[in-house]
Amino acid sequence: MTNRSPRRIATIAACLFLLARSALAIPQQHEDTGRQHDTTAMNTRGAHVMGFDQTKTTHHFTPTKTGGIIQVQANDPSDTASRDHIRMHLEHISKAFAQGDFTDPHEVHAETPPGVPTMKAHKDKITYQFESIAKGAKVIITTEDPKALEAVHDYLRYQIREHKTGDPLDIQ
Secondary structure, three states, rough: OOOOOOHHHHHHHHHHHHHHHHHHHHOOOOOOOOOOOOHHHHHHHHHHHOOOOOOHHEEEEEOOOOEEOOOEOOOOOOOOHHHHHEEEEEEEEHHHHHHHOOOHOOOOOOOOOOOOOHHHOOHEEEEEEEEEOHHHHHHHHEOHHHHHHHHHHHHHHHHHHHOOOOOOOOOO
16 A cells, blocks of 8 residues: 555645745736736737737827817837828727727727727717827817716726826816
């Protein structure tokens, strides 16, 4: 008869060691939703969906009294490739959002951002105006509908937190 106790103890010890190591590798929990937040994965998905390198660009999201602004710029003024891709993407976004299509933000963030269901339901009460700027582009979002306005603000605040822009969360 063989003694299996030392082998079992070693197996249990190895399992506990691996469990402890894996617990240290868990990404930070997202402050608002409790879901795991992985900026690297979001940036990778973002580059694929938006067509430009997220590390070479800067996003800004501004909640306003009448809606808000989505603005993206190339960090380097001579980076015309990023600038042009930003313009193409934001022009596409302005048209897609106006039709109630929020596929791109869902693909970038791997979830439906807050505000989107209401923005879809009130799409006829929200306007999205594309505008080129020196190093990129912006989309000006406007609405007079209180529910749509609240949804736009929820959406923009989510984007501020997800992209870690440091933009103010309050209305500008």
